[in-house]
Amino acid sequence: MLNRNARLTAAAVVATGLALTGCSSTTGASTGGPVTITFWGWASGYDKSVALWNESHPGIQVKYEAIANGGAGGYDKMFTAAKAGTAPCLAQIGYETFASFLAAGLLQDVSEHTKARRAEFPDWVWGNVGIDGKIFGVPVDTAPMGLFYRSDLFKNAKIEVPKTWEEFGKAAAAVKAADPKSRIMNLPTDPYLYAGFAWQGDAPWFGVNGDAWTVSVNSAANGKVAGYWQGLFDQDLVTSYPAFDAALYTAWNSGKVWAEVGPVWSASLIRDNAASSAGKWAVAPMPRWDGADTVGNSGGSATAVMKGCAHPKEAAEFALWMSTDDKSVSNLIESAAILPASKSGLASKALDAPESYYGGQAIYQLFRAESAKVNPNWRWGPVMSTTASALGDGLGKVAAKSATFQEALNAAQTGTVSALQAQGFSVSK
C-alpha cells in the first residue's frame, strides 16, 4: 500500500514537472483556455507593463522572463534557444541586432497583424523592424541624440552652446583655452554610440541593392564624419577615456569634461554616474552638419515575434499594446526613461515632467521634438555583432593612438564583408 502511494506521488511529481517544463510558447493552441505567451526582455519596467496587461486581458496571459541585456549575453541566449527549439514567443531586440535575427531566420512575419496600426508609428521607426515592407515586431522606443552640457561652465567661460559641428569645434578650442585641463567631450569610441554620429551624417553602413547587401562603412561620407573626430583628437581637444568608464564619469562630475553628445538614455547615464554635479547640466539639440536639420539615433529596441510562436496574432496584439497604451508607456518612461516610439506614446504627459537633475528643464520635450528629425536613411546590417566588434577594436586603438578612425572604418568594412560572404550572404560591390 505504502509502496503504491509512493509510486503515485512520484508519478504526480513527474507529471507536474512535465507540465512546468511544457509551459512554452507552443502550448494552449486550441484548448479554449487562456493563451500563454512567453516574453524575454531585460529593460526595467517591462515586468510591470506585462503585469498591467495580464490584469486586463485574462484571455491572453504574457509570461515575462527577465534575461541578461542583449549585448551582455541576452542575444546569445536567444540564438541558442532558437537553435534548441526553446525560443520564447516575444523577445526584446535592439534595432541594431534586428537584422541579425532576421537573417538567422528566427523572426516571424506579422505584417498582417500590424498593418492596420502602421500609422501609429513614424515611418523611419518601422524601417528598423522589417525589410521589404514586411514587419517582424513592434517598436518600443527610439534614442535620438542630443547635446548634454554643463551649463554652469559654459556660462562662466562665456562660450556659446554650439549649434553646428563647426561651432562645436570652435567651442572645443575655447573650452581648452578657458581651462587647459578641461576638454569639451570624450572621444566616441563605443561602436554603437559612434554609429549615431554616422547615422546623423548621412553616412549609412548598410544598404540593399536588389538581392544583395551593400556595405559602406568606409565610404566617403563616413570618412567625413570620422575625419571630424580624428581632427578634434589630433588637436588634443577631446579626452580619450574608455566608453562607459568610471574615469569618464569622474571627469563629468569634476568639470574636466564639459559636454556629451549622446542618445536620450545618456540622460540617466549622466544623472546616475555624475550625481554631485546635479542641477548644473542642461540639454540642447545635437549639433548639425552643414545646415542639414537631421539628428542621429543610437539605440532603441522592439518587441519581436520569434519563429515558432503559436500565437503570432495575440503576441503582436500585446506588443502593440505595450508600445501604445498610455498606462504601459507612462510606466516605461518612468522606470526605464525611454523615449516612446509610438505617436501616442510620444504624446504622453509623462514626457513633460521637469527634470531636477537638469536644472528643471523638461528635457524629454526636446527629445520628443528631435525624434521627428532622425535621419531616415539608416539601415542596420545582418552581422552587426561582427561589424561592431571589428569597429570597436579599431576605435579602441584610436584612443591608444595606434590607429586612425579611417583605419578603424577600413577594418570594420573588411571584417563585415568577409563575415557576410562566409555566412553565405550576397554582397554587392
Add this chain to the structure above:
Amino acid sequence: MTRQRPSRLRELRRAAPFVLPFLLLFVVVYLVPTGYSVVQSFFAVKRSGLGLGGAETVFAGLGNYLRVFQDGDFIASLGRVGFIGVIQVPVMLGIALFLALLLDSSVPKGRKFFRIAYFVPYGLPGVIAALVWSFLYAPTLSPIAGFFASIGVDASFVTDGALPFSIANILTWAWTGYNTILIFAALQAIPEETMEAAALDGCSGWKAALLIKVPLVRPALLLTLVFSIIGTSQLYNEPVTMKSVAPNLPSTYTPIMAAVRSLSANDFNYAAAQSVVLGALICVLSVLVFRASARSVTR
C-alpha cells in the same frame, strides 16, 4: 593460483555501480558535447541573397577548417596565448617550486600561515581578481600609475606591448599558490629516510633540494605544467574583464574570445571548428609534454 579468478563479466557487473554514475556524467557532459561540436564543425549554413529566407544547414566538409587556418585574427590569438604561456608558465612554476621548497624546508615557522596565504588568491573567483587588477592597471585610476606619474615617469599597463605582461601578471598572482600547494604535497610525500640518507652522504640544504627533492617531485611538476598549458590556452576571463580599461585589447585577443565572437555572430559552425582546433592543439601539446618528460626520465 588456487583461487579461481572471477569471470570478466562478473567483474564488470560488480564494478558497474561504482563506475556507471561517473561514466554516465562523463558521456553526457563531456563526450556528447565534444562529439556534437565536432559534427557541427563539418557543417555550414547556406543562405542566398539578403539571407532573409532563413538559413539552411549543409555539409561543408573541411570548409570551416580551411577558414580557421586563413583567419588572421584567430592565428594571431593563438600566437598571443602562446607568447603569454611561454613567458608566464615557467616564471609561475619557478616561483611555485621555490615557495614549495621553502615551505618544505626544515624551518617550520609559520608554515601553516604561509600555506594558506599562498593559496588565498586561488580561492578568489577569477573574474573578481581580474576586476581588481583592472582597477590597478586603469590609466586614470591606477594608484601605481599615479605614483609613477608623480615622479615624472609615464607608466602604462595597458599599451599593446604591455598587455601580455599585465595579463601574465594576473595569472601568476592567481595561480602560483595553487601550484605551490600541488608541488608541496608531492614534497611532503618524499620519505624521510631518503633525505636522511642524503644528509649522511653530505648532501643537504639547497643542494639536496635541487638534486634530490626536485627530481623526486617531477611528476607533480609535470602535472602543474600540463594544467598551466591548458589554463593559458583557455585564457578568457582576464582579457575580457580588462577590455573595459583597455579598449585597445581586440575582441579576438584569445582563441576562446575569437570563438565566442563567432558564436555571438550566430556563426555556430565556425565557432565549433575554432573550438575543435583549439582543443586539438591543447591535446597535442599535452601529449608532447608528457612524451618528452617520459623520455628524459627513462634516459
